[in-house]
Amino acid sequence: xxxxxxxxxxxxxxxxxxxxxxxxxxxxxxxxxxxxxxxxxxxxxxxxxxxxxxxxxxxxxxxxxxxxxxxxxxxxxxxxxxxxxxxxxxxxxxxxxxxxxxxxxxxxxxxxxxxxxxxxxxxxxxxxxxxxxxxxxxxxxxxxxxxxxxxxxxxxxxxxxxxxxxxxxxxx
Amino acid sequence: xxxxxxxxxxxxxxxxxxxxxxxxxxxxxxxxxxxxxxxxxxxxxxxxxxxxxxxxxxxxxxxxxxxxxxxxxxxxxxxxxxxxxxxxxxxxxxxxxxxxxxxxxxxxxxxxxxxxxxxxxxxxxxxxxxxxxxxxxxxxxxxxxxxxxxxxxxxxxxxxxxxxxx
Amino acid sequence: xxxxxxxxxxxxxxxxxxxxxxxxxxxxxxxxxxxxxxxxxxxxxxxxxxxxxxxxxxxxxxxxxxxxxxxxxxxxxxxxxxxxxxxxxxxxxxxxxxxxxxxxxxxxxxxxxxxxxxxxxxxxxxxxxxxxxxxxxxxxxxxxxxxxxxxxxxxxxxxxxxxxxxxxxxxxxxxxxxxxxxxxxxxxxxxxxxxxxxxxxxxxxxxxxxxxxxxxxxxxxxxxxxxxxxxxxxxxxxxxxxxxxxxxxxxxxxxxxxxxxxxxxxxxxxxxxxxxxxxxxxxxxxxxxxxxxxxxxxxxxxxxxxxxxxxxxxxxxxxxxxxxxxxxxxxxxxxxxxxxxxxxxxxxxxxxxxxxxxxxxxxx
Numbered sequence: 049x050x051x052x053x054x055x056x057x058x059x060x061x062x063x064x065x066x067x068x069x070x071x072x073x074x075x076x077x078x079x080x081x082x083x084x085x086x087x088x089x090x091x092x093x094x095x096x097x098x099x100x101x102x103x104x105x106x107x108x109x110x111x112x113x114x115x116x117x118x119x120x121x122x123x124x125x126x127x128x129x130x131x132x133x134x135x136x137x138x139x140x141x142x143x144x145x146x147x148x149x150x151x152x153x154x155x156x157x158x159x160x161x162x163x164x165x166x167x168x169x170x171x172x173x174x175x176x177x178x179x180x181x182x183x184x185x186x187x188x189x190x191x192x193x194x195x196x197x198x199x200x201x202x203x204x205x206x207x208x209x210x211x212x213x214x215x216x217x218x219x220x
Numbered sequence: 221x222x223x224x225x226x227x228x229x230x231x232x233x234x235x236x237x238x239x240x241x242x243x244x245x246x247x248x249x250x251x252x253x254x255x256x257x258x259x260x261x262x263x264x265x266x267x268x269x270x271x272x273x274x275x276x277x278x279x280x281x282x283x284x285x286x287x288x289x290x291x292x293x294x295x296x297x298x299x300x301x302x303x304x305x306x307x308x309x310x311x312x313x314x315x316x317x318x319x320x321x322x323x324x325x326x327x328x329x330x331x332x333x334x335x336x337x338x339x340x341x342x343x344x345x346x347x348x349x350x351x352x353x354x355x356x357x358x359x360x361x362x363x364x365x366x367x368x369x370x371x372x373x374x375x376x377x378x379x380x381x382x383x384x385x386x
Numbered sequence: 387x388x389x390x391x392x393x394x395x396x397x398x399x400x401x402x403x404x405x406x407x408x409x410x411x412x413x414x415x416x417x418x419x420x421x422x423x424x425x426x427x428x429x430x431x432x433x434x435x436x437x438x439x440x441x442x443x444x445x446x447x448x449x450x451x452x453x454x455x456x457x458x459x460x461x462x463x464x465x466x467x468x469x470x471x472x473x474x475x476x477x478x479x480x481x482x483x484x485x486x487x488x489x490x491x492x493x494x495x496x497x498x499x500x501x502x503x504x505x506x507x508x509x510x511x512x513x514x515x516x517x518x519x520x521x522x523x524x525x526x527x528x529x530x531x532x533x534x535x536x537x538x539x540x541x542x543x544x545x546x547x548x549x550x551x552x553x554x555x556x557x558x559x560x561x562x563x564x565x566x567x568x569x570x571x572x573x574x575x576x577x578x579x580x581x582x583x584x585x586x587x588x589x590x591x592x593x594x595x596x597x598x599x600x601x602x603x604x605x606x607x608x609x610x611x612x613x614x615x616x617x618x619x620x621x622x623x624x625x626x627x628x629x630x631x632x633x634x635x636x637x638x639x640x641x642x643x644x645x646x647x648x649x650x651x652x653x654x655x656x657x658x659x660x661x662x663x664x665x666x667x668x669x670x671x672x673x674x675x676x677x678x679x680x681x682x683x684x685x686x687x688x689x690x691x692x693x694x695x696x697x698x699x700x701x702x703x704x705x706x707x708x709x710x711x712x713x714x715x716x717x718x719x720x721x722x723x724x725x726x727x728x729x730x731x732x733x734x735x736x737x738x739x740x741x742x743x744x745x746x747x748x749x750x
Binding site: 058059062066070087088091092095096098099100102103104106114145146149150153154 | 233236237240243244247269272273276286287320322352353354355356357373374375376377378
């Protein structure tokens with residue numbers, strides 16, 4: 049009887065060892081795949097932010113020429129007119145349109161673009177002053193990629209430096 | 221009888237041990253093969269990513285980092301493109317660039333359609349490929365032609381680079 | 387006294403243990419070999435990835451861990467050779483294999499085109515011996531210094547100094563050897579004192595670059611250049627062998643990184659020098675084709691602009707000349723008249739591009 053139990057215990061132990069081994073291998077393999085994916089996602093996020101900010105809007109006004117200019121204008125003086133529309137509304141429409149085009153091309157991702165002051169937080173009556181365009185739930189997303197770029201120039205005779213940040217996350 | 225039963229159990233356990241060891245060996249060998257295949261796939265991924273970065277930064281294609289020159293892209297359509305690209309960057313790869321102009325209409329570029337076009341395709345073939353996309357800008361050298369001036373523009377686009385796999 | 391049953395158990399146990407032990411030992415020794423190869427492959431892959439990133443971004447990095455694993459075969463198709471075979475390299479790479487490497491990007495700005503290379507070098511001590519001290523020689527020395535890696539804030543270092551007769555002068559920058567920027571600062575107004583031909587024993591890990599009207603045989607770590615002529619060409623002797631014709635500072639740096647040792651194809655420095663020129667020819671042929679067609683595509687838009695039309699015609703002519711020269715002369719770098727024509731064509735193309743940009747007809 050005790051011999052039966054010993055034999056059975058040995059067999060169970062062997063099976064357990066195999067299961068643990070297979071589990072470890074699967075875990076390690078899945079880890080390897082996610083490393084190269086994150087390199088590509090980083091490249092994608094930085095490429096998206098850089099190219100979005102460089103894109104021309106069609107306006108010849110220096111304050112509205114590129115999407116980067118529009119965002120700076122929108123942060124500093126949202127009521128400024130860019131060819132009949134305020135730069136605030138034009139920035140929002142342009143950015144949302146571009147991000148939705150990329151959402152169509154690359155399914156399964158969501159984006160949030162944030163523009164805020166560089167080096168300090170500008171606080172207004174409604175709290176920290178910043179622009180947000182896209183999916184606000186990304187602020188609480190546990191896993192996301194962030195790309196940042198500075199926006200600098202002169203607006204209304206004053207030099208400025210702002211921080212543009214693009215958050216990218218997979219849709220669960 | 222009891223002795224024979226004990227013997228049988230002993231042989232049975234030993235037999236099982238050997239089966240498990242052989243199964244482990246098969247599994248480890250299979251794992252090595254899977255690892256090799258995985259390495260090959262990873263090699264293709266690494267190559268595709270390097271090509272993506274090379275195309276988006278090489279003066280053969282760009283005005284500056286991340287800004288493709290539409291006239292250079294169209295120029296590549298003219299010559300023995302694939303042979304030259306293979307000599308420079310290696311064999312079995314392709315690239316496609318599309319301008320996101322919001323029209324939803326794809327107009328393939330050639331010397332005849334330039335500059336009223338928005339899609340470039342180099343060395344594409346019907347084959348399995350591993351490809352990556354990257355948001356880029358496309359510099360339109362001749363966006364607007366005025367009497368006294370030619371006005372360029374920087375549009376938003378997407379670059380796709382892939383390597384052909386078996 | 388052992389019963390038959392117990393003896394059977396004992397024997398069976400021993401046999402099974404031996405079988406399992408044999409299989410495990412055999413598999414483990416096999417596995418060690420496979421894992422060693424896998425580790426080598428991983429290191430090599432990491433090196434190629436790092437070098438590729440440096441090429442595309444221009445950001446330099448250090449890399450350690452090659453530990454005598456590799457060599458660089460510059461003969462086409464160029465690639466990195468290890469025990470696993472030859473891994474192709476799809477960008478110009480000037481590699482001197484060592485345990486610790488500094489990987490950086492450098493290149494030649496031709497005006498209308500940028501030819502980029504990746505330099506992967508260990509600790510380098512470069513000693514100049516400018517026996518000829520004309521302005522052209524000092525310009526050449528400055529150009530060569532700029533074509534070496536700039537290792538500030540990184541290791542391993544590339545440092546510069548002089549050799550004057552039997553004396554090695556290295557600690558020119560706050561009692562330490564100068565790196566690129568500091569040495570270039572020292573060379574802004576070089577003193578009028580002529581250097582004597584270097585006769586000092588070349589220190590361990592150092593190379594001497596002489597600029598002297600007549601080059602004689604030297605050891606494998608001495609690179610002798612005749613002063614450049616009016617078009618910037620001169621002769622380069624690599625470890626006493628040669629000469630080859632240098633046209634730009636990168637020719638000299640490629641030869642120095644290659645070294646003056648014997649290799650399968652003759653002289654390692656000469657092999658890397660030829661590799662650099664072959665890579666440049668391939669790239670420039672593609673670049674001239676693309677840019678000529680580009681000019682033809684853009685030309686019609688500027689029909690109303692006479693100055694732009696003229697500027698486009700000039701660059702088209704310059705690029706066509708360069709293209710046909712490279713097409714017909716595979717060894718353009720080896721023939722003095724072809725090399726001179728090549729330098730002249732590059733100068734014409736640069737000037738035509740500058741005019742194009744000045745007239746506002748194209749971007750810089």
